[in-house]
Amino acid sequence: MIQPQSLNEKLDEAVEEGLPGLPEFKRWVRRNDEAVPYVWINGRLASHLGKRCAALGREKGLGQVLKAK
Amino acid sequence: MEKYILRQGLVFDGTGQAPRVADVRISGGRVAEISPAIAESTADYHEIDARGHWLTPGFIDIHTHYDGEIEIDAALHESVRHGITTVFMGSCGISMVMGPPENLSDMFTRVEGVPSAYVKPLLQEIKNWDSPGGYLEHLAQLHLGPNVAMFLGHSTLRAYVMGLARSLTHKECPAPHEQARMNQLLEEALNVGYLGLSVNMLEFDKMDGSDFRSRPTPSVYAGWREYRHLFRLLRQRGRILQTIPNTANPATFFSFMLESAALFRKGLKTSMLAMIDGKTVPGIHRIFGHSAWLFNRVLGANVKFQGLPEPFDVVTNGFNSPFFEEFEAGTAYLHLEDLAERRELLADPRYRRKFRKQWQKKLAPRAFHRNLKDTTVIECPDASLNGQSLRFLAQQAGQDPIDYFIDLVSQYGDDLRWYTVVGNHRSKELNWIVRHPDCHIGFSDAGAHLRNMAHYNFPLRLFKFVQAQAAEGRKTLAWPRLCARLAANWPIGLGSRQATCGKATVRTWS
Numbered sequence: 025m026i027q028p029q030s031l032n033e034k035l036d037e038a039v040e041e042g043l044p045g046l047p048e049f050k051r052w053v054r055r056n057d058e059a060v061p062y063v064w065i066n067g068r069l070a071s072h073l074g075k076r077c078a079a080l081g082r083e084k085g086l087g088q089v090l091k092a093k
Numbered sequence: 094m095e096k097y098i099l100r101q102g103l104v105f106d107g108t109g110q111a112p113r114v115a116d117v118r119i120s121g122g123r124v125a126e127i128s129p130a131i132a133e134s135t136a137d138y139h140e141i142d143a144r145g146h147w148l149t150p151g152f153i154d155i156h157t158h159y160d161g162e163i164e165i166d167a168a169l170h171e172s173v174r175h176g177i178t179t180v181f182m183g184s185c186g187i188s189m190v191m192g193p194p195e196n197l198s199d200m201f202t203r204v205e206g207v208p209s210a211y212v213k214p215l216l217q218e219i220k221n222w223d224s225p226g227g228y229l230e231h232l233a234q235l236h237l238g239p240n241v242a243m244f245l246g247h248s249t250l251r252a253y254v255m256g257l258a259r260s261l262t263h264k265e266c267p268a269p270h271e272q273a274r275m276n277q278l279l280e281e282a283l284n285v286g287y288l289g290l291s292v293n294m295l296e297f298d299k300m301d302g303s304d305f306r307s308r309p310t311p312s313v314y315a316g317w318r319e320y321r322h323l324f325r326l327l328r329q330r331g332r333i334l335q336t337i338p339n340t341a342n343p344a345t346f347f348s349f350m351l352e353s354a355a356l357f358r359k360g361l362k363t364s365m366l367a368m369i370d371g372k373t374v375p376g377i378h379r380i381f382g383h384s385a386w387l388f389n390r391v392l393g394a395n396v397k398f399q400g401l402p403e404p405f406d407v408v409t410n411g412f413n414s415p416f417f418e419e420f421e422a423g424t425a426y427l428h429l430e431d432l433a434e435r436r437e438l439l440a441d442p443r444y445r446r447k448f449r450k451q452w453q454k455k456l457a458p459r460a461f462h463r464n465l466k467d468t469t470v471i472e473c474p475d476a477s478l479n480g481q482s483l484r485f486l487a488q489q490a491g492q493d494p495i496d497y498f499i500d501l502v503s504q505y506g507d508d509l510r511w512y513t514v515v516g517n518h519r520s521k522e523l524n525w526i527v528r529h530p531d532c533h534i535g536f537s538d539a540g541a542h543l544r545n546m547a548h549y550n551f552p553l554r555l556f557k558f559v560q561a562q563a564a565e566g567r568k569t570l571a572w573p574r575l576c577a578r579l580a581a582n583w584p585i586g587l588g589s590r591q592a593t594c595g596k597a598t599v600r601t602w603s
Contacts, residue, residue: 064119
């Protein structure tokens with residue numbers, strides 16, 4: 025779910041944020057948390073305004089290994 | 094099971110159809126219903142007001158190097174937060190599929206700008222798989238954030254079958270039984286659902302570690318005979334080759350185009366890097382675009398170029414970037430890990446002469462523009478330098494620009510952070526790229542070049558770019574088409590992300 029009014033210059037601004045598991049190592053990223061209020065993956069809520077939802081990375085049932093056929 | 098009703102959002106279904114205001118019901122892990130008005134919900138549904146918002150299928154990132162990070166935090170939230178719900182891994186010849194952990198780490202970390210200390214000990218501790226199928230089973234056990242699909246890296250395959258030492262030796266070809274083993278392993282990978290094979294011909298992507306430090310990765314050492322054996326299998330099975338031609342030898346671009354062509358055989362689906370309006374060769378993206386158009390339509394080829402919908406900008410710490418691996422003197426510096434040794438090298442007048450000569454060499458094909466006027470120091474321990482170009486600072490100091498730059502790196506090493514734009518700097522040309530029918534939007538390199546590149550949110554920046562183009566009155570992508578390109582236009586023969594009701598639709602490469 026996208027907030028089109030937040031597709032603005034903030035998307036281009038780069039900041040440094042700690043890496044998961046290695047917070048002192050800063051990675052270069054661009055974020056505008058308001059632009060994406062909700063993300064669902066396979067019907068499960070994964071991210072809300074840039075914040076991790078409870079199940080993300082802690083439970084199975086979100087992402088799956090996709091196999092080419 | 095979570096159940097949602099999203100009320101009155103503008104729904105882009107990913108087919109390229111015009112969007113419509115509708116309610117969307119999510120239940121049982123699927124989009125269960127899209128209709129103008131869904132009746133009152135029962136208490137087990139969460140209702141979300143989507144008025145004034147867009148609802149789109151999740152985006153696909155077709156080019157990531159999350160192969161390391163996924164073992165630490167499989168949420169991959171840095172991509173998920175921007176609406177990416179599927180990532181492809183195993184890009185550019187490098188994957189974690191099989192072989193000793195040390196080798197996998199050494200092939201990965203310097204090429205991808207990820208600290209070795211972050212990857213190697215972890216792989217040593219956890220790696221309990223050693224086959225294409227075993228790796229997918231391992232991935233399936235993780236608490237995955239986004240969906241994941243895999244390429245088998247050719248460097249991984251070559252090193253596994255021939256041994257790392259031989260795979261990194263010039264003129265060492267696989268023996269017939271080794272070639273047969275490679276084919277067999279690729280076939281096994283395709284059987285269990287890999288998208289295809291990834292190949293990397295870039296000579297400036299270098300090995301980390303100590304044993305083979307600063308050699309290019311194994312895929313570079315392979316001959317066309319070896320490649321062709323493997324491509325034949327991809328062709329037969331209708332799977333994908335992801336490839337980076339050798340930028341130092343532009344003829345390799347055309348070799349891959351010819352490989353893709355259906356000349357008395359099936360065409361080969363080829364995802365090639367990259368359709369970028371690079372500053373070093375203005376117009377190169379148009380040559381790629383026109384060639385793809387011609388080969389695809391006349392010779393039955395199936396080449397798609399990966400392209401970024403935004404300026405290709407890079408932050409570099411000192412000389413610490415693949416762009417400094419493009420010439421010998423740069424590699425010699427990066428070969429050393431110790432700051433004192435690096436300083437000693439930079440102080441050597443003979444080295445400095447060599448650096449200067451190679452840096453200024455006009456005719457050598459390269460990816461990085463090396464124009465010091467076109468740089469900005471963004472973070473230096475001497476804060477008075479911030480915000481200025483290296484060339485301007487050299488002039489201020491009354492010094493030659495290259496000497497000044499070397500001195501600055503000698504003094505501050507990786508603490509000198511400077512910014513430059515390498516390509517995609519002209520919006521009209523960028524618009525041409527994103528509209529090109531043979532361009533796949535992607536190539537974020539997510540999970541790699543961690544301190545240097547920030548393209549995780551490329552789908553959102555594409556929206557913004559297209560909005561700005563339309564405001565300028567330029568013909569550009571229409572919104573529905575754009576959603577389709579980000580979410581469903583790729584590949585895959587595996588469920589892609591169309592938000593039509595029911596099961597995710599299976600689409601072929603288009």
